[in-house]
Amino acid sequence: MFEKEVYIKRRQSLKSLMNNGIALFVGNVESPMNYPDNTYHWRQDSDFLYFFGIDLPGLAGLIDFNSGDETVFGNDFTVDDIVWMGPQPTVAELASLAGVGLTHPMAKLADMVHEALDEGREIHFLPPYRAETKMTLGALLRENPCQMRTRASEQLIRSVVSLRSIKEDVEIAEIEKAEDITCEMQTTAMRMCKPGVTEQEIYGVLQGIAFSHGAGPSFPIILSINGQTLHNHVHVNVLREGRMMV
Missing domain, CATH: 3.40.350.10 (Creatinase/prolidase N-terminal domain)
Incomplete structure (x- = not known):
């Protein structure tokens, strides 16, 4: 507050x-x-x-x-x-x-x-x-x-x-904090993105990062090797060589 x-x-x-x-x-x-x-x-x-x-x-x-x-x-x-x-x-x-x-x-x-x-x-x-x-x-x-x-x-x-629409200084400071958390989540996902790892495993770690900062994600995390399906909230796939994770 x-x-x-x-x-x-x-x-x-x-x-x-x-x-x-x-x-x-x-x-x-x-x-x-x-x-x-x-x-x-x-x-x-x-x-x-x-x-x-x-x-x-x-x-x-x-x-x-x-x-x-x-x-x-x-x-x-x-x-x-x-x-x-x-x-x-x-x-x-x-x-x-x-x-x-x-x-x-x-x-x-x-x-x-x-x-x-x-x-x-x-x-x-x-x-x-x-x-x-x-x-x-x-x-x-x-x-x-x-x-x-x-x-x-x-x-x-x-x-x-x-x-x-016009952000105050206190809001900008909170946005910058959120950007730092987002960066940590993004880079963690990049490091974990390897063949044999499940989407659910990465998803769970990213959720944990957000909540560990006392925030939680602003919306359900979209993480999938089936990026052609927009807003894909299914995380059952196993990462494979040559597939891109979104």
Whole structure:
């Protein structure tokens, strides 16, 4: 997480581009693999991270372009959570790290959104890509969840794109760190690329390098001797003399 001034400046910049209504940023939730407590690798929504910086599930952010209010919604950890995870910060403490002074339990979000709807205010949101987010937006906006992508705010999309297209110094520093990790992964793959080695063996080592740096790959690694098949995620082949690995 960056210094809170970074997030304050980003939200102020967004306010300067948007002149009416409220922007709703729904953070991601955990996505179960086969039962609720066994989840896929965690990844926060990038736009929620950009404006609010909190890398935890079950949160939402709201920016009111008329009043200027900024609010983070989320539920504090319970005793049941703390038994498994140890002491945890409150939502208010987390929000303060991003320079946000207003927080409410998640249940309050529906009340505020419904009040805005009843007043005829415009509610801006970005196109959702997860089913859980579509369902949440559908419930909040009293709309069919399947229509959430087409109902997204073009003005907010253009505003966010204009901000995120210009990288800040702190972002460039993180990009350079990622480049160093990528270089290590690439050169490791080159050294391991020998006849008799399996794609899976190289793939596993590259995954390990990414996670050993506390990052993980940004997308599933594409590694195959069948490079003619784009986005090939099958790693069962054995490298052979004369074949090229992509």
